[in-house]
Amino acid sequence: MPFSHIDETGRLTMVDVGEKPITDRTATASGVVLMRPETVAAIRARTTPKGDPLEAARLAGILAAKQTDRLIPLCHTLPLAYVNVELTLAADHILITATARARASTGVEMEALTAVSVAALTLFDMCKAIDRTMRITDIQVRSKTGGASDWPASE
Amino acid sequence: MPFSHIDETGRLTMVDVGEKPITDRTATASGVVLMRPETVAAIRARTTPKGDPLEAARLAGILAAKQTDRLIPLCHTLPLAYVNVELTLAADHILITATARARASTGVEMEALTAVSVAALTLFDMCKAIDRTMRITDIQVRSKTGGASDWPASE
Amino acid sequence: MPFSHIDETGRLTMVDVGEKPITDRTATASGVVLMRPETVAAIRARTTPKGDPLEAARLAGILAAKQTDRLIPLCHTLPLAYVNVELTLAADHILITATARARASTGVEMEALTAVSVAALTLFDMCKAIDRTMRITDIQVRSKTGGASDWPASE
Amino acid sequence: MPFSHIDETGRLTMVDVGEKPITDRTATASGVVLMRPETVAAIRARTTPKGDPLEAARLAGILAAKQTDRLIPLCHTLPLAYVNVELTLAADHILITATARARASTGVEMEALTAVSVAALTLFDMCKAIDRTMRITDIQVRSKTGGASDWPASE
Amino acid sequence: MPFSHIDETGRLTMVDVGEKPITDRTATASGVVLMRPETVAAIRARTTPKGDPLEAARLAGILAAKQTDRLIPLCHTLPLAYVNVELTLAADHILITATARARASTGVEMEALTAVSVAALTLFDMCKAIDRTMRITDIQVRSKTGGASDWPASE
Amino acid sequence: MPFSHIDETGRLTMVDVGEKPITDRTATASGVVLMRPETVAAIRARTTPKGDPLEAARLAGILAAKQTDRLIPLCHTLPLAYVNVELTLAADHILITATARARASTGVEMEALTAVSVAALTLFDMCKAIDRTMRITDIQVRSKTGGASDWPASE
Numbered sequence: 001m002p003f004s005h006i007d008e009t010g011r012l013t014m015v016d017v018g019e020k021p022i023t024d025r026t027a028t029a030s031g032v033v034l035m036r037p038e039t040v041a042a043i044r045a046r047t048t049p050k051g052d053p054l055e056a057a058r059l060a061g062i063l064a065a066k067q068t069d070r071l072i073p074l075c076h077t078l079p080l081a082y083v084n085v086e087l088t089l090a091a092d093h094i095l096i097t098a099t100a101r102a103r104a105s106t107g108v109e110m111e112a113l114t115a116v117s118v119a120a121l122t123l124f125d126m127c128k129a130i131d132r133t134m135r136i137t138d139i140q141v142r143s144k145t146g147g148a149s150d151w152p153a154s155e
Numbered sequence: 156m157p158f159s160h161i162d163e164t165g166r167l168t169m170v171d172v173g174e175k176p177i178t179d180r181t182a183t184a185s186g187v188v189l190m191r192p193e194t195v196a197a198i199r200a201r202t203t204p205k206g207d208p209l210e211a212a213r214l215a216g217i218l219a220a221k222q223t224d225r226l227i228p229l230c231h232t233l234p235l236a237y238v239n240v241e242l243t244l245a246a247d248h249i250l251i252t253a254t255a256r257a258r259a260s261t262g263v264e265m266e267a268l269t270a271v272s273v274a275a276l277t278l279f280d281m282c283k284a285i286d287r288t289m290r291i292t293d294i295q296v297r298s299k300t301g302g303a304s305d306w307p308a309s310e
Numbered sequence: 311m312p313f314s315h316i317d318e319t320g321r322l323t324m325v326d327v328g329e330k331p332i333t334d335r336t337a338t339a340s341g342v343v344l345m346r347p348e349t350v351a352a353i354r355a356r357t358t359p360k361g362d363p364l365e366a367a368r369l370a371g372i373l374a375a376k377q378t379d380r381l382i383p384l385c386h387t388l389p390l391a392y393v394n395v396e397l398t399l400a401a402d403h404i405l406i407t408a409t410a411r412a413r414a415s416t417g418v419e420m421e422a423l424t425a426v427s428v429a430a431l432t433l434f435d436m437c438k439a440i441d442r443t444m445r446i447t448d449i450q451v452r453s454k455t456g457g458a459s460d461w462p463a464s465e
Numbered sequence: 466m467p468f469s470h471i472d473e474t475g476r477l478t479m480v481d482v483g484e485k486p487i488t489d490r491t492a493t494a495s496g497v498v499l500m501r502p503e504t505v506a507a508i509r510a511r512t513t514p515k516g517d518p519l520e521a522a523r524l525a526g527i528l529a530a531k532q533t534d535r536l537i538p539l540c541h542t543l544p545l546a547y548v549n550v551e552l553t554l555a556a557d558h559i560l561i562t563a564t565a566r567a568r569a570s571t572g573v574e575m576e577a578l579t580a581v582s583v584a585a586l587t588l589f590d591m592c593k594a595i596d597r598t599m600r601i602t603d604i605q606v607r608s609k610t611g612g613a614s615d616w617p618a619s620e
Numbered sequence: 621m622p623f624s625h626i627d628e629t630g631r632l633t634m635v636d637v638g639e640k641p642i643t644d645r646t647a648t649a650s651g652v653v654l655m656r657p658e659t660v661a662a663i664r665a666r667t668t669p670k671g672d673p674l675e676a677a678r679l680a681g682i683l684a685a686k687q688t689d690r691l692i693p694l695c696h697t698l699p700l701a702y703v704n705v706e707l708t709l710a711a712d713h714i715l716i717t718a719t720a721r722a723r724a725s726t727g728v729e730m731e732a733l734t735a736v737s738v739a740a741l742t743l744f745d746m747c748k749a750i751d752r753t754m755r756i757t758d759i760q761v762r763s764k765t766g767g768a769s770d771w772p773a774s775e
Numbered sequence: 776m777p778f779s780h781i782d783e784t785g786r787l788t789m790v791d792v793g794e795k796p797i798t799d800r801t802a803t804a805s806g807v808v809l810m811r812p813e814t815v816a817a818i819r820a821r822t823t824p825k826g827d828p829l830e831a832a833r834l835a836g837i838l839a840a841k842q843t844d845r846l847i848p849l850c851h852t853l854p855l856a857y858v859n860v861e862l863t864l865a866a867d868h869i870l871i872t873a874t875a876r877a878r879a880s881t882g883v884e885m886e887a888l889t890a891v892s893v894a895a896l897t898l899f900d901m902c903k904a905i906d907r908t909m910r911i912t913d914i915q916v917r918s919k920t921g922g923a924s925d926w927p928a929s930e
Contacts, residue, residue, distance in 0.1 A: 012206035012523045018489060018546035018566045024328060050229050051167035055830040058322045059383045060228050066379050066387055069531050071273050072280045073215050073524045074205050077531055077544050079387050081328035101328045110280050117272045118226050125227045125265050139291035167833045173799060173856035173876045179638060210520040213632045214693045221689050221697055224841050228834045232841055232854050234697050236638035256638045322826035334483060360849050361787035365675040368477045369538045370848050376534050376542055381893050382900045383835050384825050389542050391483035411483045420900050427892045428846050435847045435885050446914035477671035515694050516632035525693050536738050537745045538680050539670050575745050582737045583691050590692045590730050601759035644793060678787045679848045686844050686852055699852050701793035721793045
């Protein structure tokens with residue numbers, strides 16, 4: 001039966017969370033945008049060409065977290081109670097940390113990761129005219145609570 | 156005049172591309188999802204729990220590229236002529252390469268980067284049940300043509 | 311530490327509603343589209359050029375209310391149980407009244423205000439070919455229940 | 466009073482589900498894409514020009530189900546616990562079956578029907594270069610549970 | 621090399637339209653919603669429970685056509701110059717006909733089909749409380765101009 | 776034939792702009808958010824509870840302008856070359872001015888008005904915890920160029 005093979009191998013399936021209990025879920029993710037020290041200095045001095053990349057990145061990250069279910073095909077729609085994006089400037093990079101929270105029957109780590117990723121892309125977009133060396137790196141989940149097994153921070 | 160200071164420092168501004176010529180633009184970006192060798196093996200064997208992550212990642216990346224202007228606040232709306240997402244499996248990671256193309260008055264590198272980022276998030280989502288060690292890393296622009304200055308590959 | 315100052319002053323933050331009780335929330339908002347009497351007459355006579363502005367405005371307002379969380383950056387995603395848009399024609403204006411309802415841990419007044427605003431924009435769009443004098447005015451919250459403090463109508 | 470008549474006849478109204486109990490809702494819908502036998506054979510052989518239509522259709526159907534409230538104006542926003550799209554290849558057609566599930570105060574049949582419809586459109590798009598005879602047909606609800614009255618399968 | 625096989629068979633690819641000429645494209649699609657005669661009568665009499673299904677279907681179809689690129693994964697983003705949805709009531713069904721037009725380098729038939737499909741789903745949603753027998757059927761392209769080969773109407 | 780009457784009176788129709796020339800279009804719109812002087816002072820002092828309303832409003836307005844075609848049902852999809860949102864603080868209100876620009880075959884005033892409206896809603900959202908007296912008022916088109924007839928500023 002050749003079709004079953006096609007249809008069943010690698011078949012995309014959304015996890016059914018209809019029987020899972022609703023609990024208070026949190027997740028924190030982080031990522032880094034590497035850039036030249038002059039670029040970090042321009043951000044601190046608020047002289048980047050398209051305006052303040054920090055506020056834009058925070059807002060874009062929060063908005064994106066609320067759209068995770070439309071970006072990541074098999075993610076569930078979750079009523080986020082909270083999303084926060086924090087930016088820490090270092091000598092040659094910006095560290096992005098995002099936290100998401102929801103009362104839900106599945107975890108919110110994809111929402112936190114999406115906030116980090118889109119905040120990073122926004123920083124990139126707003127600084128690309130002055131820095132062609134940027135790289136987005138080390139996007140990962142830092143911690144997670146409320147599910148069957150909590151994650152301590154992964155270091 | 157305290158307000159002017161608040162309003163003008165770091166003020167968010169979209170670049171006006173109304174006077175720029177329309178040219179054929181292309182951009183290629185890449186990124187890497189680090190994962191355990193067992194996870195790469197499961198993807199090759201098509202045994203990951205939610206279905207084939209490769210097809211899902213390609214599709215999610217293409218769809219996301221078409222939504223770049225809604226995710227990245229100051230990006231322009233571009234009529235993409237082409238988006239492609241390629242996935243290369245290695246021993247302990249997957250390399251994602253995305254290409255975007257448009258006849259437009261501004262570059263398409265954010266579209267290529269968005270495709271890479273959302274493809275990476277989708278791989279992450281589809282493998283997270285079997286691998287808690289994943290990281291998304293090295294997202295960058297590889298080349299760019301059609302603008303005032305072309306980029307050779309950045310290595 | 312110059313950065314902390316940049317990052318903390320005016321920093322965009324979503325309110326964490328994770329600890330707030332879920333209650334039955336309602337809100338009513340209103341707004342007015344001022345127009346020439348001939349325009350109101352054309353709407354009554356159903357002779358405006360692009361079709362019935364009243365039905366279009368109602369529908370657009372309801373659809374927009376369901377997208378409030380994507381339009382207003384720090385709004386929460388709420389599962390609206392009800393949205394209604396009422397239109398009252400007067401001699402030289404149309405009064406728009408919108409009601410929203412949800413079981414939620416935060417208020418629904420932004421949803422009602424968004425419904426009013428987009429209904430008003432839709433009326434404007436559908437009548438602009440015959441009336442260049444239109445103005446959208448007096449958009450406000452009229453009443454609100456279910457939160458820590460209810461609002462009586464504000465008059 | 467001529468206006469009331471205009472405003473009240475046929476006036477678009479979202480059903481208020483604020484008082485309805487939240488129950489476990491499921492719905493199954495199906496539809497058929499008629500096509501030439503050669504087209505079914507090309508899909509089985511995975512030789513259609515734009516890639517595997519089956520995976521693309523499944524993913525597009527799942528993503529669309531999560532956007533039902535933005536496509537169908539008077540549908541409520543529902544937190545879907547599960548969406549599944551199954552494809553069965555026959556001699557001259559593909560049968561699409563979609564199931565949706567949510568804990569909600571209103572039914573999920575529109576979500577199942579939307580998944581079927583967009584999966585069908587995606588199959589159409591991916592095969593239209595090789596088959597101009599396709600038709601999408603027989604889209605219907607097959608069963609429904611959790612509401613005031615359950616539907617047995619409609620045959 | 622097992623991976624190449626996985627990655628290349630059935631691989632999803634957007635067609636590159638960057639070299640294709642921009643021409644004036646049109647397409648017309650149609651579809652049918654079968655329903656009980658009493659349901660058609662209720663629509664004519666404007667007594668269906670959620671308001672006028674005809675206006676809602678037209679509007680939903682037009683809005684959906686403008687979102688085709690986000691619903692159908694490999695469709696291009698097209699600047700539609702025109703979308704129209706016509707509804708014809710018959711004894712036991714409603715015929716939906718949609719026309720789309722754009723100056724573009726690829727056809728607009730998916731936009732016309734999407735308008736028909738979402739208009740049909742909207743009719744279904746607005747009449748489902750009074751008619752459980754509805755089916756959406758015969759969705760097809762009727763004609764197409766502006767591409768390499770025009771279609772006469774397919775009958 | 777009762778149906779024709781229903782279908783043709785007030786029937787929603789998108790304007791066909793397929794034959795209209797593509798020209799450089801601009802439009803400026805403005806609006807006002809009335810608020811207590813203490814609220815304006817809190818915004819100047821950057822002490823409002825959810826962060827800087829000015830940056831959030833600018834960003835939300837720009838993002839909304841790019842989504843005008845999905846919010847206002849009969850608006851065309853336009854490739855905006857530029858959107859700008861300016862905020863001017865006065866004693867008891869904030870004046871919002873938005874400019875939009877596109878090479879297009881139809882005007883961009885709805886894009887400018889949408890930017891103003893959503894910027895106003897965002898200011899409202901971010902200050903509503905400290906000011907229940909706010910009203911959004913005087914939303915109007917100020918000028919328009921590139922179409923059959925230009926508008927001078929409307930005063």
